Amino acid sequence: MHPMLVLGSIVITVSAAAFTVAQVPGWITNSQDSTAVATLDRISALQEDQLSGGSRTFINGKDLAAYAKSLGAPIKGSGVTGCVAKSTAGTGWVAVVRSASGSYFARTSESTKDGKGRIADEAIIDVGSMPASLKNPYTGNACTYTGYSITA
Numbered sequence: 001m002h003p004m005l006v007l008g009s010i011v012i013t014v015s016a017a018a019f020t021v022a023q024v025p026g027w028i029t030n031s032q033d034s035t036a037v038a039t040l041d042r043i044s045a046l047q048e049d050q051l052s053g054g055s056r057t058f059i060n061g062k063d064l065a066a067y068a069k070s071l072g073a074p075i076k077g078s079g080v081t082g083c084v085a086k087s088t089a090g091t092g093w094v095a096v097v098r099s100a101s102g103s104y105f106a107r108t109s110e111s112t113k114d115g116k117g118r119i120a121d122e123a124i125i126d127v128g129s130m131p132a133s134l135k136n137p138y139t140g141n142a143c144t145y146t147g148y149s150i151t152a
Contacts, residue, residue, distance in 0.1 A: 029101045032079060036099035037114055039080045040107045042068070043095045043150070046075065047084075047109065057090025058109060061137070061148040075150045083148035085137035092131025096120045096138040097150075104138070 046068055047058050059067065061084035068075045076082070079100025086093045092109045098120075099105065106115040106123035108130055115126030120138035124130060137148040 029103075032100040033103055033105070033116075035078060036080050036082075036097045036101075036103070036105045039075060039082060039097050039150075040095055040105055040114055042073075042075050043082070043084055043097075044107060044112075047093055058086040058093040059090070060084055060086050061095075061143065061150045062146070065150045081142075082150045083137035083143035084150060085134060085144075085148050087131050087133045089133075092134060094124065094130060094134050094137060095150075096123060096136065098138070098141070108134075 043064065046064055050059055050064070050067060051057075061082065064084055065075055080097050082095060082097035084093060084095040094106065094108045096104060096106045102118075104117050104120045104123040106117075106120065106127050107113070108124075108127055110129040110131055111127050113127055115123040115128070117123035117126055120136050124136055135144075137144050143149045
């Protein structure tokens with residue numbers, strides 16, 4: 001085989017490998033963020049299921065996690081931490097989850113849009129609407145109140 005063909009093959013292989021290695025961190029981050037959004041989907045579905053099952057109010061994270069566990073389907077995705085708070089009357093809720101990538105995602109009972117931010121407050125602002133009487137259930141790197149945690 002001609003030496004230039006061998007050299008060309010090596011250059012192409014090394015270039016392809018370098019490109020792949022450079023892309024892997026982005027793929028990992030996207031996968032981690034997708035898990036966080038899937039957790040929000042699960043929270044939203046469980047809140048709606050809770051209402052259609054006869055309850056007239058939404059529930060906080062701890063009770064929601066117990067409800068999910070009773071159904072045999074835990075909420076939490078791998079590497080995801082999260083908090084869910086309901087309004088005082090139980091007529092609205094806000095959920096904030098932290099992806100393993102470090103990004104925060106939020107959703108409320110008033111919007112199907114997922115907000116994203118570097119901190120929990122940014123994610124809630126990105127959602128665009130928040131039920132009355134509710135505040136961010138996330139403070140720093142943890143739930144403001146242990147009853148908000150989605151870890152059963």
